[in-house]
Amino acid sequence: MKVVIVGGGFAGMNLAKKLADYNSIEITLVDKHNYHFFPPLLYQVATAFIEASNISYPFRRMFQEKQNLRFHLGALVNINVADNTIETDSGILYYDHLVLAMGTETNYFGMENVKQNALPMKTIDDALNLRNHILLNLEKLTRTTDPEEREKRRNIVIAGGGPTGVEVSGMIAEMGKYILSKDYPELGNRRDSIYLVDAGHALLGPMSTKSQQEAYKVLQKLGVQIKLNTAVKDFSDDKVLLATGEIINSNTLIWASGVIAREAPGLPPELLARGRRIMVDEYNRVKGINNVFVIGDQAYQTTDQKFPNGHPQLAQVAIQQGKNLAENMKRLVAQKEMRAFSYFDKGSMAIISKFKAVVDLPRAFFKGFLAWLVWLFIHLIPIAGFRNKGKLAYNWFWAFVTNDPTLRLIIRPRKKDI
Numbered sequence: 563m564k565v566v567i568v569g570g571g572f573a574g575m576n577l578a579k580k581l582a583d584y585n586s587i588e589i590t591l592v593d594k595h596n597y598h599f600f601p602p603l604l605y606q607v608a609t610a611f612i613e614a615s616n617i618s619y620p621f622r623r624m625f626q627e628k629q630n631l632r633f634h635l636g637a638l639v640n641i642n643v644a645d646n647t648i649e650t651d652s653g654i655l656y657y658d659h660l661v662l663a664m665g666t667e668t669n670y671f672g673m674e675n676v677k678q679n680a681l682p683m684k685t686i687d688d689a690l691n692l693r694n695h696i697l698l699n700l701e702k703l704t705r706t707t708d709p710e711e712r713e714k715r716r717n718i719v720i721a722g723g724g725p726t727g728v729e730v731s732g733m734i735a736e737m738g739k740y741i742l743s744k745d746y747p748e749l750g751n752r753r754d755s756i757y758l759v760d761a762g763h764a765l766l767g768p769m770s771t772k773s774q775q776e777a778y779k780v781l782q783k784l785g786v787q788i789k790l791n792t793a794v795k796d797f798s799d800d801k802v803l804l805a806t807g808e809i810i811n812s813n814t815l816i817w818a819s820g821v822i823a824r825e826a827p828g829l830p831p832e833l834l835a836r837g838r839r840i841m842v843d844e845y846n847r848v849k850g851i852n853n854v855f856v857i858g859d860q861a862y863q864t865t866d867q868k869f870p871n872g873h874p875q876l877a878q879v880a881i882q883q884g885k886n887l888a889e890n891m892k893r894l895v896a897q898k899e900m901r902a903f904s905y906f907d908k909g910s911m912a913i914i915s916k917f918k919a920v921v922d923l924p925r926a927f928f929k930g931f932l933a934w935l936v937w938l939f940i941h942l943i944p945i946a947g948f949r950n951k952g953k954l955a956y957n958w959f960w961a962f963v964t965n966d967p968t969l970r971l972i973i974r975p976r977k978k979d980i
């Protein structure tokens with residue numbers, strides 16, 4: 563049986579890992595990057611706290627010893643359901659079973675100027691781009707005396723008060739507190755003005771009220787200016803326009819505000835649900851197409867009793883769906899009945915600043931230093947590669963103890979196809 567998996571994120575990688583132990587299945591893993599990466603820690607790459615290589619791992623290295631798995635570098639272009647093939651930008655592949663696990667992309671809600679000018683936080687490229695932008699801004703600040711120019715380079719606006727927005731705000735505020743005066747003496751003691759803007763009525767929307775209040779309190783103490791019930795409406799000419807009519811002069815709008823599922827060209831449009839997610843049955847099988855499955859953020863499944871409006875787009879859902887589908891594919895080969903997917907919610911957490919985090923468990927809430935330690939530990943476990951875990955733990959230890967990581971490098975590689 564030939565299985566083609568498109569996307570090696572949490573869902574695709576966990577499926578591939580489990581299936582690769584099963585020799586009667588021939589697997590091709592397709593991804594537009596040659597590495598798996600860990601999105602929850604992107605903000606630490608973007609703020610020069612850890613290296614990109616700490617949270618990414620090459621697929622070919624990961625599956626070196628697996629005879630039944632081949633990696634194909636390429637982006638999906640089209641799915642031809644009628645002849646069981648997919649077209650990628652680097653060739654055509656045949657499948658018996660196809661699994662889509664391409665996750666989501668940044669959603670700008672139709673705001674073209676925001677799409678053109680804001681800084682997203684979705685990929686390693688985005689994180690490095692943001693790192694360069696922040697560091698270049700600081701360099702330019704040291705050279706300018708023009709008050710307008712200084713203002714727009716000092717103001718940083720973050721759109722989206724979910725975990726990513728909260729985490730990046732806290733990290734940038736701490737960068738200002740611990741690093742700015744040491745690395746940029748020309749700037750004196752003045753810190754950046756950081757605005758965190760969210761259209762909802764609370765930070766950390768899906769978390770408990772206690773977590774929301776704690777995040778608000780800690781960020782406020784760090785000097786972050788929080789604007790709730792306020793949407794970003796436009797961003798051009800270094801001006802961020804808010805729905806209230808207020809304008810913030812800034813050349814930095816970090817967009818952590820929304821996602822939409824990646825396109826799957828070739829599938830009938832009537833299969834698409836809210837957020838462009840693809841409707842699947844209880845086995846993650848596309849409705850009406852027996853040999854095509856969708857897992858992770860891209861899937862819309864309403865059969866799980868506790869989640870009648872679909873699952874939250876979280877790493878744990880993707881991991882569990884990947885593992886469940888692996889089991890089901892083995893059952894398919896053995897001509898056994900498949901197992902319906904049911905999500906086991908282990909809770910959620912967010913880091914707010916150094917030594918401060920919040921953890922919501924199904925029956926408990928805790929915050930502060932213990933929550934922060936738990937956050938670090940939990941985020942270390944799924945990092946791919948033993949060496950990466952070790953390097954990350956060491957980098958964290960060093961960066962938190964010294965308050966002075968040494969990764970503030972402006973590196974601008976030129977993109978060139980081979």
Ligand SMILES: Cc1cc2nc3c(=O)[nH]c(=O)nc-3n(C[C@H](O)[C@H](O)[C@H](O)COP(=O)(O)OP(=O)(O)OC[C@H]3O[C@@H](n4cnc5c(N)ncnc54)[C@H](O)[C@@H]3O)c2cc1C
Binds near residue numbers: 569573877878911
């Ligand atoms: C900044 C950030 C922070 C997050 N923090 C948390 C958190 O703290 N906790 C949590 O539970 N969740 C968090 N999430 C959400 C979590 O990362 C997702 O729910 C999870 O990654 C979904 O897994 P997935 O496998 O469906 O998709 P992804 O992990 O997004 O993987 C998709 C894969 O598909 C590949 N791909 C995309 N398009 C194509 C194409 N056209 N052709 C070929 N390959 C393609 C990509 O390269 C990628 O490897 C965060 C997300 C982001 C962006």
